[in-house]
Amino acid sequence: MNPLDDKIHWLLRLGDSALVQGQRLCEWCGHAPAIEEELALMNVGLDLIGQARNWYEYAVVLLVDGRTADDLAFRRDDRSFRNLLLVEQPNGDYAVTMARQFFYDAWHHAALSGMAASRDEHIAAIAAKALKEVTYHLTRSAEWVQRLGDGTEVSHQRMCAAVERLWRFTFELTEVDDAQARLAASGIIGDPAQRAEAWNATVALVCEKATVPLPAPAVPNYLSGRNGLHTEHLGPLLAEMQYLQRAYPNARW
């Protein structure tokens, strides 16, 4: 695979993950456990979808096939989406949502930290801006994992169940594939091994404080977000998200 394709795929990995996670947060609107949480969930979602737009806008510059950022978000089907499997998982209860957010934030923070010094100045700039937001997301989700894990007996049980439920999708968060190795070698992204190490360390520390036991490292499950091999959850998510663009092709909004 040539270096440009690697880069585009990586940009889509970042953009699609942020968009899908943001979309899941949108589903919480009006249903959160407190008004402060309504605000926070929408705030985090807003950051993520803004970041998705930034990654897509750079991706379309490299793609030069006439597509726009909106085309990438609203006109690709699930076999072309490259998001992490983790972020497409349903919201479940608040523990599932917070565990998913935390696992993703820890990955996201490490990935962006590695890209803030990218030799690609566009990537460096987008990552630097996103990193400020994601630092806040990670602080917040880590706090919630602790609050729920070390809260009441009920919340502890639920947080343990949430971690157990999502854990099998975390293999992608520490995965170091050839494309990432190539991008890292050319100074485009940070070292993926370091990213994996940072993810493991953050998750171990926070879950220990939260009194939530961690399962053994997750193993690949024959699906692959980066190859567009998703769980059955992504299709309905996209059907809902993309319906207007699909129903009225070429309309302006």
Next chain:
Amino acid sequence: MYAQLVETGIKRLKNLDEMAPQERAFQEKIDAEIKIEAKNWMPEAYRQTLIRQISQHAHSEIVGMLPEGNWITRAPTLKRKLQLMAKVQDEAGHGLYLYSAMETLGADRDEEIARLHAGKAKYSSIFNYPTLTWADMGVVGWLVDGAAIVNQVVLQRTSYGPYARAMVRICKEESFHQRQGYELLLTLMHEGNDAQKAMVQDAINRFWWPSLMMFGPSDADSPNSAQSMAWKIKRQSNDELRQRFIDQTVPQLELLGCTAPDPDLKWNEERGHYDFGAIQWEEFYQVLKGNGPCNRERLETRRAAYEDGAWVREAAVAYARKQQQRHTAA
């Protein structure tokens, strides 16, 4: 305003001579346009009226997230999705400001929210209408926020300081949303296809009258207004505000190239205002009573969010307590 019918419990206004000294001093302060603050003496009825009005207003912000939240997952472009998310986030923030303002009067947020969930407290009738198409997002921004702003701009001068100051902050954000809503409609009308234009007109047809109802009953049927006006909680009558809204909105309607579902709407040269048709007050009172299109769904959603979230709030409290204990022990 999102508080359409606020009981003052007072049938007849007292004149200054009839008032006890404390009450007279209060009324003189009001008459002199001096803001009332949390620690000042105030008549109990003034306090209760404000608690009802501000809590109704706060509830409206929170319930008002639902009709728009209905389209957040389906917004057609990244830009529109971001705008809608920012707007809903602001609404949650407005709810928080207002609950805080209300609490300066000695009311309790949880108790007032419990009253909402029990169906004992009102919120704006407008949020009992369903959002059926994407164009509704533009129309809600333009007409519903527009009507809210006309009400709230006046409330910036309301006599109770904490409420007036909340309104100043809220109006700034609200005006921004209203312009975005209108811009959304302009895009659909000027750059959209026939289906999109039809969507806009249909949305206006559905939301026009409910938006006019946001100003509350006509002055003739507003027995509570006199006391609210004397206390300068209200600064202008329902009908005055409604007329102002219509006068400023009709030119915007024309710029869109749309029409109002009101055959009697026309400019009256003599009055210098638009004349308009009769509002269906039966519908207004039915919606306020709980018999509107979405009353049941809105309350069920809010109740479920609160009940399903109980264990989360309990966990947060338990965790905070443990942290405090550890801190003290260390």
